[in-house]
Amino acid sequence: MEETISLKEIMEVIKKRMLLIVSLVVGAALISAIVTFFMLTPNYEASTQFIVNQEQQDPAAQYNVNDIRTNLELINTYNVIIKSPAILEDVVSDLDLSISSGQLQQKITVSSAENSQVVTVVATDPDPNLAADLANTTVNVFREKIPSIMNVDNVSVLSPAEVGPNPSPVSPKPLLNIGIAILLGAMVGVGIAFLLEYLDNTIKSEIDIDNKLGVPVLGVISHMDEKDVRPDNVQTVVNRTKRGGFSGTQKKSI
Structure with a gap:
């Protein structure tokens, strides 16, 4: 059931x-x-943005759809390179950090909007000033080393990381x-x-008795408080007691 x-x-x-x-x-x-x-520990974020263009063989040539598509396809490659030890080890050395490139990698986030050549680098650290230095130094090292890694001749920083007067922690x-x-x-x-x-398996009502014990309930003794007793009935009992209307045994029972 x-x-x-x-x-x-x-x-x-x-x-x-x-x-x-x-x-x-x-x-x-x-x-x-x-x-x-x-x-x-509160953590602060600092972000910088840059754009990367593929090398142009002819300075007078105009960008076409294929050039833009090629640059967009290379964005994921740039995102991997910027977080690689080849870049981050130089960042650790330049800033004289006491952490490894692997630990620094956990502090760096690289992302780009869909169909956009703009790359955003976000650095997180308990020190807001160090967070800004991490973001800016990472982009600078990337800009210096990317020509020798890939056929890229133009890395333009759109907005460097800056620390405001009252930085707020992100976490x-x-x-x-x-x-x-x-x-x-x-x-x-x-x-x-x-x-x-x-x-709780205690029995609280006659329904519990029927459900748990399977026996019929013959009667229920209700609990009565003093507030449940009618005042006029109490006064009647008191008056009869004073007039001797009850026997000694009855008075004792009351």
Whole structure:
């Protein structure tokens, strides 16, 4: 027999475990904030753009469609070359870095827009000034060495990397991290709430007796609080007691 659960029962479970869910959400948000602000190192980005043209044999010749197509096809090759050890080792040497070319490669991102000869080099580092130096030096080394590597005679820098007066880190992102933590905390809290409800095998109603024990319910003894007793009935019992309307045994029972 398949068990089904209604929307009302779902809301009752969530309401019953609301304190647990809220505690997990708040705890996840606090942990995320502490990790984001006090444990993670902020990183800064600096980017520079350049354009590469294929060598022209005749200076008076005009670009045609085939030249442009050839340049576009070579962009992927340029992207690989600029991140190769042949370029990055010189960057490490020029900037006197304490990291290897492989580690520097993780800090460099090279991309180009679709059908565009413009290449963008992005460098990431905890120091914004060093990030700008990494981007600019990488492009400069590439411009100096590419003529000896490929038949390229023109590398023009469109926009060098610069550091603004108040640079903002690109990572970590506090609001995004805290938002994700809140969402995960809520999901985990709701999951634990339903797990606890599923593991709870105590009998709470006559329906549970019928379902779990398979025996009929003959009667139910209701629980009554003081607020459920009518005041006029209580006063009647008190008055009868004062007039001796009850026997000693009855008074004792009351």
